[in-house]
Amino acid sequence: MTHDRNTPLLDAALQAAERGWYVHPLRPGGKAPALHGEDHCTGTGACTTGHRKWEQRATLDSDRIRGAWSLKPFNIGLATGPSGLVVIDLDMPKPEDDADTPSGVDSFKALCERAGQAVPATYRVRTPSGGMHLYFTAPTTVRLPSSKGKLAKRIDTRAWGGNVVAPGSTINGQAYEVTDPAPVAALPAWLQAALTPAPAPAQPVRIQVPRFGNRAADAALDRETATVRTTTEGGRNEQLLRSARAVGRFVAWGDLPRHVVEDAFQAAGESTGLPAAECRATIRSALNWSIRTCRPRGATA
Known part of the structure; x- marks a missing residue:
């Protein structure tokens, strides 16, 4: 049974999911994900085929949400990428900042003025520090990281690879509060242009893979990196994961140095337009899984 102290957070998590926002538990009273990290992954349950990060495990499933929030009063994380959101995080100056550093709110107002645009009206959440989260629907024509x-100092954005603390959550007893329940507006075109990454190279990057005397290992690395380079948007990260796993056994057997495999797949992944950080995380997860689950050379099932 859900504990009474958890009910407001459970209700807030369910309301977010009803809006189509993918939720995941954060540590009670904190911002860090409550799900296990890659270093502590047991390879079981949801991670049977490899470690699944919080962004992959965020959910709209009301039963899963009730099951999680019945255990502890978790804060609520929103995985912005799967939710189709871009959240602009306007933060307050930090103690280490210069005394004249403007807040993110003031910097955003100045940014809008320079662009000749009004500050957009949209769904707003005040953070415990006094900052502001502005919610926008993400464009469908480009995948924004x-x-x-x-955009400016003390202005961060949360899209793919990011998450925000949802309304109803608390930090040090202070709540994230909705200050404007207006409908979530579409991300303005001028902001989309400012946040869109530079286009990927027109021609696939050809990667010279060092040779290490094992023809099967070299051929596998050539083949799988080529497959990654030719994968189109929508399946790039999944293909990167599969291909790196396919080569991982050669790292486990000592046929290929890990750093060489990582560098080759990093270049291949970035050549398709995947963000560098996303590539690194996917490659690391894939190789760790392969090394952990690899059978000795010549072993039978």
Whole structure:
């Protein structure tokens, strides 16, 4: 049975999911994901085929949400990418900042003025520190990554690869509160242009893979990196995961140095337009899984 102290957070998590926002538990009273990290992954349950990060495990499933929030009063994380959101995080100056550093709110107002645009009206959440989260629906024509300081100092964005603390959650007893329940507006075109990454190279990057005397290992690395380079949007990360796993056994057997495999797949993944951080995380997860589950050479099932 859900504990009474958890009910407001459970209700808030269910309301977010009803809006189509993918939720995952954060540590009670904190911002960090409550799900296990890759270093502590047991390879069981949801992670049977490899470690699944919080972004992959965020859910709209009301039964899963009730099951999680019946255990502890978790804060609520929103996985912005799967939710189709871009959230602009307007933060307050930090103690280490200069005394004249403006807040993210003031910097965003100045940014809008320079662009000749009004501050957009949209769904707003005040953070415990006094900052502000502005919610926008993500464009369907481009996959925007999260960013830090790209628009201006103390302005971060949360999109793919990012999450925000949802309304109803608390930090040090202070709540994330909706200050404007207006409908979530579409991300303005001028902001989309400012946040869109540079296009990928027109021609696939050809990767010279060092040779290490094992023809099967070299051929596998050539084949799988080529497959990644030719994968189109929508399946790029999944293919990167599969291909890196396919080569991982050669790392486990000592036929290929891990750093060489990582560098080759990193270049292949980035050549398709995947963000560098996303590539690194996927490759690391794939190789860790392969090394952990690899059978000795010549072993039978």
